Amino acid sequence: DGADFDTETKSVCPFCGVGCQVSLRSKGDRIVAVDGVDGPANEGRLCVKGRFGFDYVHHPHRLTKPLIRREDAPAKGLNVDPGDWGAAFREASWEEALERAAAGLRGRGREVAGFGSAKCSNEEAYLFQRFIREGFGHNNVDHCTRLCHASSVAALLENVGSGAVTATFNEIENADCAIVIGANPVENHPVAATYLKQFAARGGTLIVMDPRGQALARHAAHMLQFRPGADVALLNSVMHVIVEEGLVDRQYVKGFTENWAAQERHLAGFAPERVEGLTGIAPDAVRAVARAFAGARAGMIFWGMGVSQHVHGTDNARCLISLALMCGHVGRPGTGLHPLRGQNNVQGASDAGLIPMFLPDYRSVADPDARGGYAALWGAEVAPEAGLTVTEIMDAVHAGGVRAMYVLGENPAMSDPDLAHARGALAKLDHLVVQDIFLTETANYADVILPASAFYEKAGTVTNTNRQVQMGRPAVPPPGEAREDWRVIRDLANACGLGWTYEHPREVFAEMAGMMPSLANITWERLEREGAVTYPSLTPEDPGQPIVFGDGFPREGGRARFAPADVVPPDELPDAEYPMVLTTGRQLEHWHTGSMTRRASVLDAVEPEANCSLHPSTLRRLGVEAGGMVTLETRRGAVTLMARADRAVAPDMVFLPFAYVEAAANLLTNPALDPYGKIPEFKFAAVRAFAA
Ligand code: SF4
DSSP states (O other): OOOOOSEEEEEEOSSBTTOOEEEEEEETTEEEEEEEOOOTTTTTOOOHHHHHTTGGGGOTTOOOSOEEEOTTOOOSSSOOBTTBOTTTEEEOOHHHHHHHHHHTTTTOGGGEEEEOOTTSOHHHHHHHHHHHHHHHSSOOEEOGGGGTTHHHHHHHHHHTSOSSOSBOGGGGGGOSEEEEESOOHHHHSHHHHHHHHHHHHTTOEEEEEOSSOOGGGGGOSEEEOOOTTOHHHHHHHHHHHHHHTTOOOHHHHHHHEEOHHHHHHHHTTOOHHHHHHHHOOOHHHHHHHHHHHHTOSSEEEEEOHHHHSSTTHHHHHHHHHHHHHHTTOSSSTTOEEEEOOSBTTHHHHHHTTOBTTEEGGGEETTOHHHHHHHHHHHTSOOOSSOOOOHHHHHHHHHHTSOOEEEEESOOHHHHSSSHHHHHHHHHHOSEEEEEESSOOTTGGGOSEEEEOOOGGGSOEEEEOTTSEEEEEOOSSOOSTTOOOHHHHHHHHHHHTTOOOOOOSHHHHHHHHHHHOGGGTTOOHHHHHHHSEEESSOOSTTOOOOSBOOTTOOSSGGGOEEOOOOOOOOOSSOOOSSSOEEEEEEOOSSOOTTSTTGGGSHHHHHHSOSOEEEEOHHHHHHHTOOTTSEEEEEOSSOEEEEEEEEOTTSOTTEEEEESOOGGGOGGGTOEEEEOTTTOOEETTOEEEEEEEO
């Protein structure tokens, strides 16, 4: 029961972007229990993942020694049992493995690409992007933000001047209206959802907009279950009503924004009656929502992957920004724009420059001043051209331009869209180095596997969805010969000839903080002492600013910009052959590709089997009992798995979680990209379903 422990260590939950602070109770080298502590984002609360999802750290599948692919190994692919890999790999010393890993990368310039991870610390993200940029002279380095909020960040940078949230989610305590759109926080950000429920319980007006019903809808004053892909039409119609009924905050628009005239003209064409056929939402319901949000004293907007993972994901986010601006709901207590971040450190990894077009703090690689600063620090030129994104890298492998990859903590053999394409690329590489804690599906394709550390085994900082930089502390050592990730990156960089001298992540943090204005007044020592500091922090004593942009925006002229967005249909519409809509996402118990949570005994016991959800009437039509097997097929692949009956899913939709390798959702998904954020359309593909 965890009562018998000898050490307590404060750290941060390694799962979602809420960033709950935890107390890790350990006995010897084992964590025996986890409890919540009073962190700024969670105030002692934890969800089932944070509280019970920790024993993956001690799973027998943990990699404990470096592995090298055998000469006579079977062909690369999903043919290796993570508990019995002897036919494919042999154990090696660190010296041999690092030399082998480096030998396949050294001197290959643009043939090399790197996938870092939002599961790692800020320091590790910084080192990883430095390694690729300094070591290979280009910017082909990216991470899972590309599959997550890249489109939100594109819209925020373009129109607000900053990619981070304008207010912490805890600001909901000061709001009287909130919109949650394309997000399912009860399952994906459960502790943040508790604040939203409390808000509704004390009389706040909660508006939920989503093509899929969800648990939060029970707490909502308005639930708009709109047709999938109709986000822009719906949001423009809400804004149309706000203009029509004279509810625009003209004073705010005049004082803090630009391009309003174009936005107002554009909205004229979106009367709710005109777009009802697209959205499926009655005009009266649109009007009620418009009045509630625009008429609120203080309103917030929260969104998730349901907004971002579309070919029009950036347009969706542009609409949300415009909606907040026209109501003056930015920069005051209880107002703000808040894209709920998915992974625990996707904000920090992006801030640290783990993206192909930006150096740390979103300074463009095209900016000579930014490049010059890092060239002076690193003693190496930074390339001025943006590098390839996650999905573009896979295309480049197929085209022959990229031939070697270093993957740290990512699992593209499960997480990329159209997996047949992504797995084909991994198999085609001359040389693949994978650094991870388990022999993941991606490690199946590796030439060298470097055993890494779980988050509870190392020191490092992470930045949550609230811009709170928090200190993670080690509770137990890595198993066997596994090493902290920052150390492995350093050693591989040195094996490639870079001569790095870091001896502790605090040195890396100091280097980052010296270059990144966002980290001003935040030091490693301060984080050790205080546990968390929100950026921006205005003085060495300031705990940080929960709300930003009250006095203008970090854009030229200090004004935010309206970006009118037109309706762009989903890339692949249903037809006679594939008549339904497939949408993918997470479940409460499982996190991303399942490599950790499916090895956490409690979580796996609760949710052990690949499943999908369909409306009961759809199951009846297909002749499938709830709990029976169904096959889902798109133009790219098919999976067979257990079907659940769920009235929250519209009759023409299927919801498919993406954590299960035995029925991998991304075998089915459409790789079509949003042109700005380069994010795939995970939330919409044409699919057919039939009894298996
Ligand atoms: Fe961990 Fe997120 Fe759950 Fe908090 S809400 S305990 S950060 S998974």
